[in-house]
Amino acid sequence: MSLTNRILLAMVAGILLGSLLNVLLHGADLPVGLRAFLDETLIGGLFDVVGRIFIASLKLLVVPLVLVSLICGASSLGDSARMGPIAGKTMGLYLATTAIAVTVALLFALVVGPGSHMELTTAASYVATAPPPLTDVLVDIFPSNPVKAMADGNMLQIIVFALLVGYAIAHAGEPGRRIGSFFRDMEAVVMKMVEVLMALAPYGVFALLAKLFSTMGLGAIIDLAGYFFTVLAVLLFHAFVVYGLLFRSLARLSPWILFSKCRPVWAFAFSTASSGATLPVTLNTVERRLGVHNSVAGFTIPLGATINMDGTAIMQGVATVFIAQVYGVDLTATALLTVILTATLASVGTAAVPGVGLITLALVLEQAGLPVEGIALIIGVDRLLDMVRTAVNVTGDMVVSVIVARSERQFDEAVFLAGDKGPAELLEDGTPTL
Numbered sequence: 001m002s003l004t005n006r007i008l009l010a011m012v013a014g015i016l017l018g019s020l021l022n023v024l025l026h027g028a029d030l031p032v033g034l035r036a037f038l039d040e041t042l043i044g045g046l047f048d049v050v051g052r053i054f055i056a057s058l059k060l061l062v063v064p065l066v067l068v069s070l071i072c073g074a075s076s077l078g079d080s081a082r083m084g085p086i087a088g089k090t091m092g093l094y095l096a097t098t099a100i101a102v103t104v105a106l107l108f109a110l111v112v113g114p115g116s117h118m119e120l121t122t123a124a125s126y127v128a129t130a131p132p133p134l135t136d137v138l139v140d141i142f143p144s145n146p147v148k149a150m151a152d153g154n155m156l157q158i159i160v161f162a163l164l165v166g167y168a169i170a171h172a173g174e175p176g177r178r179i180g181s182f183f184r185d186m187e188a189v190v191m192k193m194v195e196v197l198m199a200l201a202p203y204g205v206f207a208l209l210a211k212l213f214s215t216m217g218l219g220a221i222i223d224l225a226g227y228f229f230t231v232l233a234v235l236l237f238h239a240f241v242v243y244g245l246l247f248r249s250l251a252r253l254s255p256w257i258l259f260s261k262c263r264p265v266w267a268f269a270f271s272t273a274s275s276g277a278t279l280p281v282t283l284n285t286v287e288r289r290l291g292v293h294n295s296v297a298g299f300t301i302p303l304g305a306t307i308n309m310d311g312t313a314i315m316q317g318v319a320t321v322f323i324a325q326v327y328g329v330d331l332t333a334t335a336l337l338t339v340i341l342t343a344t345l346a347s348v349g350t351a352a353v354p355g356v357g358l359i360t361l362a363l364v365l366e367q368a369g370l371p372v373e374g375i376a377l378i379i380g381v382d383r384l385l386d387m388v389r390t391a392v393n394v395t396g397d398m399v400v401s402v403i404v405a406r407s408e409r410q411f412d413e414a415v416f417l418a419g420d421k422g423p424a425e426l427l428e429d430g431t432p433t434l
């Protein structure tokens with residue numbers, strides 16, 4: 001069985017076992033010893049430890065991979081004149097796709113009316129954290145200490161530093177060439193580490209999902225079915241219809257090949273609910289399976305993981321309408337435009353880790369003049385939606401990366417069209433490919 005299929009199978013098995021354990025632990029009359037074994041040894045012990053080690057190993061590779069990949073990409077571009085158009089197209093597409101996402105979400109939610117028949121029964125309570133001032137956000141993009149930026153995993157600062165190093169390498173003559181070839185070797189080595197980790201993914205994915213579903217009650221979905229399924233429907237619509245059409249019309253390539261090659265990335269995004277932790281796999285897939293040259297992938301993917309969150313914006317759009325309806329507030333056209341603008345910006349400011357979209361939702365609600373406590377209404381189903389919206393977030397990054405690479409001729413169509421490798425076609429040294 002190919003690694004992709006094993007990861008997907010592990011996903012399904014983890015969800016099923018987790019849900020079964022949840023039912024057993026909450027319903028059945030279990031002997032005390034068995035309950036303690038399932039609860040403490042299996043879920044709180046084995047699954048928890050394996051899952052946490054898996055996430056830690058993914059995070060371990062993020063900074064080295066982003067750094068070397070972007071340095072290689074920026075130095076190989078050499079001609080710094082290309083940097084501007086690449087950055088411009090990338091930012092433009094990221095912002096445009098997010099604005100489309102939130103607009104579609106608002107339209108869907110206004111038509112479906114997920115909150116219009118809901119009564120506000122219990123008093124909701126949620127305390128919002130104050131956002132930092134915009135000037136600080138801007139200044140904070142520029143690192144004063146590259147080591148600290150790396151230690152903190154500050155992606156935007158690492159991007160700025162790597163671009164500078166790459167530019168200098170391209171313009172430093174012979175020493176630049178020597179250092180450049182060192183970084184290219186480093187890139188191959190770090191990519192190999194990512195592939196080794198991917199081979200272990202079935203265990204990590206299984207443990208993460210089994211633990212999550214055994215502890216998470218799915219009952220909340222029933223109470224919030226209108227909201228939950230509206231968000232889910234828009235997420236799926238955006239992922240398959242909007243991205244599919246954009247991909248076909250702007251990259252002039254088959255979206256089906258893209259979707260089929262994205263499956264492992266989705267499994268990682270779904271089980272970790274973190275674009276940041278998924279980054280090594282996203283980058284590997286975009287470069288090695290979708291054919292994007294690392295001069296574009298090294299820039300677009302880390303940047304996208306940090307600022308491009310279409311799935312998050314969709315949740316925020318639907319949540320705003322839902323909360324307004326539950327509180328009986330009519331959203332004016334101005335309020336809707338404000339939501340489109342702030343949700344697009346909030347998605348830029350949302351960190352690539354689980355659950356942050358809910359925190360930045362406070363910003364959107366505040367701007368639209370809605371009660372921030374409304375967030376408490378939707379917390380119950382947020383983790384599940386977070387998993388799906390993270391998968392949409394990373395898909396958006398991959399779509400934009402291919403579109404930009406193709407328009408900049410930094411794209412290898414033969415790699416994109418090449419079939420999936422099975423277990424028989426191992427790399428020379430035996431590492432299985434996806």
Ligand code: ASP
Pocket residue numbers: 273274275276309311312350351352353354355356357358386389390393
């Ligand atoms: N978990 C999301 C991500 O990492 C962010 C969010 O919406 O909470 O992409």
